[in-house]
Amino acid sequence: MNMTVRNITEVEFGSDLPAFTPDNSLANVRVLCGAAGWDSPRFTDHDAARELGLAGAIVPGIMSQGFLAAMIHSWAPVARIERIDTVFRAPVLVDEPLSITATVTDIDEDVLRVELDLTVSNAKGETRVFGTAKLLFDA
């Protein structure tokens, strides 16, 4: 797999995108929540989240989705995300190691579109978020 692609002819069917390490530290989650105006303590305070019955502070779903988009942009900086659909299957914990992946599942060179399957998994390998994305390349 190429570390970056600039043309759809460089995309390989079935390949995985290069590894991308998301920063889901409490400090970074607080930055995102501040920027987005999402101030719920379940995202920004471990103790407050535990009082709500959670295992700890959780990463907002919009951040997991944002990690996946950033991974795509790192790999295909000239492509445009046409659509990105993410399913929040279970909570993603703040400060817990995460693994995010994307796999090429379709390439349509006629319309210059590539489709990806996406996942966010925890340290136990449990899928917490999954989804799909469609990208458009320039001719």
Place this chain on the structure above:
Amino acid sequence: MDDIEAIKAQYLNHEFETRTFAVEAESLAAFARACGETLSRYVDPADADFQATPTWPSSLARGGNLPAGFPTFGGVSLDGGKDVEPLAPIRPGMTLTGRSHVHDIYAKSGRSGRMIFVISRMVLTDDDGTVVSNADTRLVIRENSAKK
């Protein structure tokens, strides 16, 4: 058990909320950096092509966004996902208008009963009325007939 078809007939595609959003450069850049973006067009407000990341509209479409009086199905609605369709660049200085409607309602059944899925769509338009993004929130409700 609520009749999904009847609820669809009552609520589907009726606009229930309109909100406006001022687009600010520093907020866009901070959001992008926190997500791990490194491309200049997303993280550097001085870039000539600076714009919001494609997923930024998801932050405007918060969970629980449903019409007044919408059935609870006896449960609590959870944010089950986000689906974004970016259609045009969103840039600082714009004032966006977000109009929300219920886009779809469906149920899935399992051993523990029905799960109700409600797709709440926010259509974002720019100052000229051009649609710049569709941002869907997938709300999930575990039906509890005893609490309705």
